[in-house]
Amino acid sequence: MPGPLSIEHLAAAVERATSGALGAHVIGDPQRVITTVAPLEAAQAGALSFLANPRYRRFAAATQAGALVLSEADQRALFPTGSPTCVLIVCEAAYTWFAFAAQALAESTEPAAGCAPSAVVHPGARIDRSATIGPLAVIDEDSSIGAGVQIGAGCYVGRRVRISEATRLHPGVRIYDGCRIGARCLLHSGAVIGADGFGFAPFRGRWVKIPQSGAVLIGDDVEIGAGTTIDRGAMGDTVIEDGVKIDNQVQIGHNCRIGAPSAIAGCVGIAGSATREAGFYTGIYPFMRNRDWERNAVLLRHLDELRERIRRLEAQVRTQQTGSDR
Amino acid sequence: MPGPLSIEHLAAAVERATSGALGAHVIGDPQRVITTVAPLEAAQAGALSFLANPRYRRFAAATQAGALVLSEADQRALFPTGSPTCVLIVCEAAYTWFAFAAQALAESTEPAAGCAPSAVVHPGARIDRSATIGPLAVIDEDSSIGAGVQIGAGCYVGRRVRISEATRLHPGVRIYDGCRIGARCLLHSGAVIGADGFGFAPFRGRWVKIPQSGAVLIGDDVEIGAGTTIDRGAMGDTVIEDGVKIDNQVQIGHNCRIGAPSAIAGCVGIAGSATREAGFYTGIYPFMRNRDWERNAVLLRHLDELRERIRRLEAQVRTQQTGSDR
Amino acid sequence: MPGPLSIEHLAAAVERATSGALGAHVIGDPQRVITTVAPLEAAQAGALSFLANPRYRRFAAATQAGALVLSEADQRALFPTGSPTCVLIVCEAAYTWFAFAAQALAESTEPAAGCAPSAVVHPGARIDRSATIGPLAVIDEDSSIGAGVQIGAGCYVGRRVRISEATRLHPGVRIYDGCRIGARCLLHSGAVIGADGFGFAPFRGRWVKIPQSGAVLIGDDVEIGAGTTIDRGAMGDTVIEDGVKIDNQVQIGHNCRIGAPSAIAGCVGIAGSATREAGFYTGIYPFMRNRDWERNAVLLRHLDELRERIRRLEAQVRTQQTGSDR
Numbered sequence: 001m002p003g004p005l006s007i008e009h010l011a012a013a014v015e016r017a018t019s020g021a022l023g024a025h026v027i028g029d030p031q032r033v034i035t036t037v038a039p040l041e042a043a044q045a046g047a048l049s050f051l052a053n054p055r056y057r058r059f060a061a062a063t064q065a066g067a068l069v070l071s072e073a074d075q076r077a078l079f080p081t082g083s084p085t086c087v088l089i090v091c092e093a094a095y096t097w098f099a100f101a102a103q104a105l106a107e108s109t110e111p112a113a114g115c116a117p118s119a120v121v122h123p124g125a126r127i128d129r130s131a132t133i134g135p136l137a138v139i140d141e142d143s144s145i146g147a148g149v150q151i152g153a154g155c156y157v158g159r160r161v162r163i164s165e166a167t168r169l170h171p172g173v174r175i176y177d178g179c180r181i182g183a184r185c186l187l188h189s190g191a192v193i194g195a196d197g198f199g200f201a202p203f204r205g206r207w208v209k210i211p212q213s214g215a216v217l218i219g220d221d222v223e224i225g226a227g228t229t230i231d232r233g234a235m236g237d238t239v240i241e242d243g244v245k246i247d248n249q250v251q252i253g254h255n256c257r258i259g260a261p262s263a264i265a266g267c268v269g270i271a272g273s274a275t276r277e278a279g280f281y282t283g284i285y286p287f288m289r290n291r292d293w294e295r296n297a298v299l300l301r302h303l304d305e306l307r308e309r310i311r312r313l314e315a316q317v318r319t320q321q322t323g324s325d326r
Numbered sequence: 327m328p329g330p331l332s333i334e335h336l337a338a339a340v341e342r343a344t345s346g347a348l349g350a351h352v353i354g355d356p357q358r359v360i361t362t363v364a365p366l367e368a369a370q371a372g373a374l375s376f377l378a379n380p381r382y383r384r385f386a387a388a389t390q391a392g393a394l395v396l397s398e399a400d401q402r403a404l405f406p407t408g409s410p411t412c413v414l415i416v417c418e419a420a421y422t423w424f425a426f427a428a429q430a431l432a433e434s435t436e437p438a439a440g441c442a443p444s445a446v447v448h449p450g451a452r453i454d455r456s457a458t459i460g461p462l463a464v465i466d467e468d469s470s471i472g473a474g475v476q477i478g479a480g481c482y483v484g485r486r487v488r489i490s491e492a493t494r495l496h497p498g499v500r501i502y503d504g505c506r507i508g509a510r511c512l513l514h515s516g517a518v519i520g521a522d523g524f525g526f527a528p529f530r531g532r533w534v535k536i537p538q539s540g541a542v543l544i545g546d547d548v549e550i551g552a553g554t555t556i557d558r559g560a561m562g563d564t565v566i567e568d569g570v571k572i573d574n575q576v577q578i579g580h581n582c583r584i585g586a587p588s589a590i591a592g593c594v595g596i597a598g599s600a601t602r603e604a605g606f607y608t609g610i611y612p613f614m615r616n617r618d619w620e621r622n623a624v625l626l627r628h629l630d631e632l633r634e635r636i637r638r639l640e641a642q643v644r645t646q647q648t649g650s651d652r
Numbered sequence: 653m654p655g656p657l658s659i660e661h662l663a664a665a666v667e668r669a670t671s672g673a674l675g676a677h678v679i680g681d682p683q684r685v686i687t688t689v690a691p692l693e694a695a696q697a698g699a700l701s702f703l704a705n706p707r708y709r710r711f712a713a714a715t716q717a718g719a720l721v722l723s724e725a726d727q728r729a730l731f732p733t734g735s736p737t738c739v740l741i742v743c744e745a746a747y748t749w750f751a752f753a754a755q756a757l758a759e760s761t762e763p764a765a766g767c768a769p770s771a772v773v774h775p776g777a778r779i780d781r782s783a784t785i786g787p788l789a790v791i792d793e794d795s796s797i798g799a800g801v802q803i804g805a806g807c808y809v810g811r812r813v814r815i816s817e818a819t820r821l822h823p824g825v826r827i828y829d830g831c832r833i834g835a836r837c838l839l840h841s842g843a844v845i846g847a848d849g850f851g852f853a854p855f856r857g858r859w860v861k862i863p864q865s866g867a868v869l870i871g872d873d874v875e876i877g878a879g880t881t882i883d884r885g886a887m888g889d890t891v892i893e894d895g896v897k898i899d900n901q902v903q904i905g906h907n908c909r910i911g912a913p914s915a916i917a918g919c920v921g922i923a924g925s926a927t928r929e930a931g932f933y934t935g936i937y938p939f940m941r942n943r944d945w946e947r948n949a950v951l952l953r954h955l956d957e958l959r960e961r962i963r964r965l966e967a968q969v970r971t972q973q974t975g976s977d978r
Contacts, residue, residue, distance in 0.1 A: 021530065037539060039561050099527035099534040106537035118446050120770050120787040120805075135446040135464050136480075138787050138805040138823070153446075153464040153482045154500075154788075156805045156823040156841070170521065171464070171482040172500050174824050174841040186535075188521040189482070189500040190553070195822065195840040195878035198899040198917060201751035204673065206895050206913050208751040209838075209875070211758035213689060223535070226521035226555040227575075227842070229878040229900040235691050243532050247524040248555040249577045249879075251901045261532050265524060309962050310635050316969045317642045347856065363865060365887050425853035425860040432863035444772050461772040461790050462806075479772075479790040479808045480826075496847065497790070497808040498826050512861075514847040515808070515826040516879070549861070552847035552881040553901075569858050573850040574881040575903045587858050591850060636961050643968045 004035045005105060007067055007087055010048070013104035014097055022097050027075070028087030032066055037102045040065065045085075048105070050098035051078075069094040069101070111150060125157075134171065146183070158194070164220070176232060182220035182242065190227040193218070197231040197238075197254025210234055212254060219243070219260065225250060330361045331431060333393055333413055336374070339430035340423055348423050353401070354413030358392055363428045366391065371411075374431070376424035377404075395420045395427070437476060451483075460497065472509070484520070490546070502558060508546035508568065516553040519544070523557040523564075523580025536560055538580060545569070545586065551576060656687045657757060659719055659739055662700070665756035666749055674749050679727070680739030684718055689754045692717065697737075700757070702750035703730075721746045721753070763802060777809075786823065798835070810846070816872070828884060834872035834894065842879040845870070849883040849890075849906025862886055864906060871895070871912065877902060 005013070008030040014022060038047035040056060043065030051060040051070040060068060061078050067087040070078070075090045082088060091097040115121055116135040124141040127133065131145045134153040139145065143161040151157065152171035161175050164183035169175075173187045176194030181187070199210035214233020218240045224230070225248035232238060233255045243261035246252070250264050258264070331339070334356040340348060364373035366382060369391030377386040377396040386394060387404050393413040396404070401416045408414060417423040441447055442461040450467045453459065457471045460479040465471065469487040477483065478497035487501050490509035495501075499513045502520030507513070525536035540559020544566045550556070551574035558564060559581040569587035572578070576590050584590070657665070660682040666674060690699035692708060695717030703712040703722040712720060713730050719739040722730070727742045734740060743749040767773055768787040776793040779785065783797045786805040791797065795813040803809065804823035813827050816835035821827075825839045828846030833839070851862035866885020870892045876882070877900035884890060885907045895913035898904070902916050910916070 018529065037537075037561050042562055093527075093529070096527040096529045096534055099529075099536045102537045102539070103535065106539060116446070120768070136462055136788055136806075140805075153466075154462075154480055154806055158823075170500075170502070171484075172498065172518075172824065174822075176822070176841070186522075189502070189518040190516055190555070190842055190879070192824075192841040192878040192900075195900065196838075196875075198877065198897070198915075200897055200915060201745075201748040203670065203745070203748045203751075206873075207897050207915055208748060209755065210751045211689075211754045213754070213758060221532070223522075225524065226518040226557075227516070227553055227577075227879055227901075229842070231878075231900065235689050236694055245524070245526055245533050247577075248518075248521065248557065249553075249575065249901065251879075251899075263524075263526060263533055306959060306962060307632060309966065310632060310639070313639050313962070313965050313969055314635065317639055317646070320646055320969070320972055344855065363863075363887050368888055419853075419855070422853040422855045422860055425855075425862045428863045428865070429861065432865060442772070462788055479792075480788075480806055496826075496828070497810075498824065498844075512848075515828070515844040516842055516881070547858075549848075551850065552844040552883075553842070553879055553903075571850070571852055571859050573903075574844075574847065574883065575879075575901065589850075589852060589859055633958060636958060636965070639965050640961065643965055643972070646972055 004033050004046075006031050006033050007089070010034060010101045010104055011089070014100040017100045017103070022091060022093055022100070024069070024089050024091035024097055026087060026089055027079075027082045028067075030087070032087050034067055034105065037098070037105060038065065040068075048098070048101060050094050052095035052098075069098045113148075116153075119151075128165075140177075152189070170226075176216075179216040179218070179232065181218045182222060184221050185218060186223045188224060188226040188228075188248070191224045192229045193224075194232040195229060197234050199234045199254065214238065214255065216240070222246070228252075330359050330372075332357050332359050333415070336360060336393075336427045336430055337415070340426040343426045343429070348417060348419055348426070350395070350415050350417040350423055352413065352415055353405075353408045354393075356413070358413050360393055360431065363424070363431060364391065366394075374424070374427060376420050378421035378424075395424045439474075442479075445477075454491075466503075478515070496552075502542075504541040505543070505558070506541070507544045508548060510547050511544060512549045514550060514552040514554075514574070517550045518555045519550075520558045521555060523560050525560045525580065540564065540581065542566070548572070554578075656685050656698075658683050658685050659741070662686060662753045662756055663741070666752040669752045669755070674743060674745055674752070676721070676741050676743035676749055677724075678739060678741055679731075679734045680719075682739070684739050686719055686757065689750070689757060690717065692720075700750070700753060702746050704747040704750075721750045765800075768805075771803075780817075792829075804841070822878075828868075830867040831869070831884065832867070833870045834874060836873050837870060838875045840876060840878040840880075840900070843876045844881045845876075846884040847881060849886050851886050851906065866890065866907065868892070874898070880904075 034048045035046040040049050040059035040063045043049040043063055045066045047065050048067045049065035051074050069089045071094050072090050075088055111132045113130045113132050115133040118135045119133045119137045121139045122141045125139045126144045128147040130147045131149040133151045136153055137151045137155045139157045140159045142159055143157050145163050146165040148166040149163050150168040152169050154172045155169045156174045158175055158177040160178045162180045167181055167185040169187045170189045172189045173191045179194040194216045196212040200207035212232050212234050214237045216230050216232050216238045219242035221243045222240055223245045227248055228246055228250045230252040231254040239257045241260035244258050245263040247265045360374045361372040366375050366385035366389045369375040369389055371392045373391050374393045375391035377400050395415040397420050398416050437458045439456045439458050441459040444461045445459045445463045447465045448467045451465045452470045454473040456473045457475040459477045462479055463477045463481045465483045466485045468485055469483050471489050472491040474492040475489050476494040478495050480498045481495045482500045484501055484503040486504045489507045493507055493511040495513045496515045498515045499517045505520040520542045522538040526533035538558050538560050540563045542556050542558050542564045545568035547569045548566055549571045553575045554572055556578040557580040564581055565583045567586035570584050571589040573591045686700045687698040692701050692711035692715045695701040695715055697718045699717050700719045701717035703726050717738055721741040723746050724742050763784045765782045765784050767785040770787045771785045771789045773791045774793045777791045778796045780799045782799045783801040785803045788805055789803045789807045791809045792811045794811055795809050797815050798817040800818040801815050802820040804821050806824045807821045808826045810827055810829040812830045815833045819833055819837040821839045822841045824841045825843045831846040846868045848864040852859035864884050864886050866889045868882050868884050868890045871894035873895045874892055875897045879900055880898055880902045882904040883906040890907055891909045893912035896910050897915040899917045
């Protein structure tokens with residue numbers, strides 16, 4: 001539930017969060033109070049909105065938002081003399097300024113620290129006093145839960161798992177034995193960290209399992225989507241570096257190393273032992289950098305047209321061949 | 327466990343369910359008792375089967391089913407004078423008649439209403455007396471659970487969630503704070519409703535999270551498959567309209583609106599903010615209407631042949647070019 | 653945690669496990685003690701490593717592993733007179749020998765048998781005395797849990813489910829009513845067995861559910877990955893035969909039959925009623941044998957180049973056409 005803040009306070013919050021790196025110029029009343037965020041078309045007087053893509057200028061021109069973050073070019077084009085209804089916050093990185101402001105508005109009250117009576121915590125686990133363990137969560141032997149960590153209802157934290165400070169597990173996350181999660185991470189429901197990688201050797205018409213003896217090491221400030229699975233290493237570890245953001249239902253195979261600060265969009269699978277440099281990835285297995293995927297995906301939907309063009313070419317070339325043979 | 331019903335009773339049940347919209351003509355003994363449904367090849371005397379696709383006529387001709395739903399054309403072709411062993415139920419929408427009949431046979435006994443002693447229900451939640459809360463389920467603050475709702479074992483229902491009458495959550499469904507589920511919905515295990523959408527702004531080589539302040543609103547009569555994830559809106563809500571059917575492991579991004587009455591088959595991902603009209607969708611991201619996908623998917627498996635044809639054309643054109651240059 | 657074994661003991665363990673089918677010749681000290689497995693580049697004196705692909709010969713030549721499994725050809729090429737630091741285990745099926753040896757090193761202590769006090773076990777369920785039921789697991793009416801079975805924390809086992817001996821469910825697996833799991837299976841977190849297949853008939857602009865009255869039957873020695881979903885049959889059953897290995901986030905539709913001993917790699921969806929012979933499958937829906945997929949996947953990333961080549965051809969053919977028309 002976003003809390004109300006004046007634009008002056010919002011700007012100060014963004015300034016603190018960015019160490020002054022995101023300059024913004026306010027045109028209008030800095031005392032106006034903002035209570036929420038909203039898209040351009042739906043925003044009312046108490047809402048902050050943003051214009052990051054010039055394609056949406058016509059929505060910005062008509063917005064009823066109480067405040068609007070936009071670039072100087074957009075401001076000059078749309079509101080050269082300011083706006084009678086809308087406080088303008090002019091910033092070159094409008095979307096990023098908006099992101100920090102939305103975080104300031106969203107700051108929620110922390111749950112009370114402590115273990116729910118229904119949680120099952122092994123006596124050999126170490127739980128920081130400021131951590132919150134939700135109802136029906138299970139914390140297994142020799143695990144260590146850091147300061148301010150929130151473990152949601154029904155989560156499972158295996159043996160010898162280490163979770164660093166201020167990380168949050170939404171309900172129903174499962175972490176296998178021996179994995180490590182850094183600080184300030186966010187894991188969504190249904191994520192599974194550390195299941196066995198898919199490794200088998202053939203023997204007389206059957207598959208022999210390769211024991212998966214590595215673990216998963218997740219850095220700081222990582223977000224992992226709902227239903228995403230990250231396999232433990234076969235030998236050595238699977239590594240997710242600091243700041244990586246992974247969408248829902250992504251599958252990351254054993255011994256992958258995902259470089260900081262990649263962002264991996266929904267529904268992709270990453271085969272075992274892949275190493276990924278920083279970038280924004282989308283698509284299908286074997287997945288691609290976002291720009292490559294978008295270029296190809298369009299064609300994927302029109303393969304039949306490509307085939308038709310090949311057919312026509314073949315017919316034409318055959319005709320010409322016949323013609324020149326004559 | 328399907329219960330026994332005479333064909334006459336079955337026909338009456340279908341009549342009630344469809345308000346008389348599905349006419350059927352019975353050839354044979356309407357008092358024959360049906361206990362179950364079965365495919366044409368496996369059906370025995372107590373089973374109801376159906377023929378919806380003329381490709382399977384030879385199986386229908388040899389079926390040992392006690393009763394068979396089929397179109398008039400199929401009946402005339404296969405059993406012009408009726409069948410000595412099989413009661414024929416002649417209906418133009420044979421598969422739909424079968425669906426309603428199978429529902430009548432499958433009607434199961436409801437579980438006893440009430441909260442399992444091991445469930446953890448917040449004192450601020452409102453649970454209708456006729457609802458069933460399974461073992462080890464968690465119902466959080468200010469949630470409201472309607473009449474006849476069944477919450478399976480180990481489900482999590484967050485704060486301020488509203489679930490309307492006769493909806494069923496199979497074990498291990500998770501619903502984040504503030505989401506709403508309509509009436510008569512069916513959610514399968516591992517479904518996650520309302521996790522954060524994937525929204526980040528870039529700032530100095532790292533990703534800044536856009537708080538996801540919308541919710542997920544699900545209409546009436548919606549089915550959601552196992553492991554499917556539907557993200558909450560960034561601003562504004564993600565909306566699934568009445569009657570939508572979604573298969574397993576589908577990912578629906580933030581602020582999508584899925585129109586009534588779409589059916590979305592397994593393993594697709596729908597990018598954020600997509601709006602879908604009614605239709606039947608399959609395939610991969612970016613996903614397509616079923617008919618478009620089927621046309622393209624075949625080619626996808628033969629890309630190497632397309633390339634080979636292009637190579638041959640290039641060689642031929644080169645030869646002709648050389649020829650005409652001479 | 654792998655336990656220490658001498659190479660002589662390791663070789664004996666592999667011999668027992670394979671009934672003597674995998675011959676190996678040891679060059680060096682058979683009393684050397686091995687404590688773990690490691691990849692070629694990271695292995696230290698106490699580690700066993702392997703060379704299965706000649707591409708990695710240069711890593712094998714420089715490895716500091718205490719023991720190395722490799723083929724005779726690789727041994728002759730790299731270490732024709734043996735190695736001063738590394739015991740060589742020469743075997744034609746080096747990877748398979750390594751797999752069995754790694755299993756011997758990985759043999760872990762079993763958890764104490766019995767039911768966790770927080771588990772909810774229906775009085776009508778039959779639990780073998782040697783089985784282990786983890787904390788907050790739910791075992792429903794008329795289910796039967798075999799000898800040595802391990803049910804992880806928070807699992808759900810429905811009504812009339814039968815799980816045979818020595819099968820292990822990691823935390824958070826869910827098995828719907830009436831399904832059967834064979835012996836020595838391994839199911840990973842978030843797997844859902846027996847959710848409804850996706851079956852609907854159209855009726856007046858809405859979808860009518862086909863009750864899914866079959867079950868899922870899983871054979872012996874099957875492994876099922878994290879987040880994988882296997883739907884129950886519509887009529888008749890979905891069948892996974894003995895020895896099948898399924899990766900994470902695979903979706904298997906109703907009434908599929910997956911033949912022994914297939915291996916199905918991550919993130920594929922198998923449409924309803926598909927029958928699969930033994931093989932190794934990868935890719936996307938409609939999925940393909942691995943070798944077909946690899947051939948096509950490369951092209952998928954270069955569709956735009958294919959289109960460019962078609963464009964050039966069209967231009968050339970047009971030019972030639974114009975030329976010959978002149």
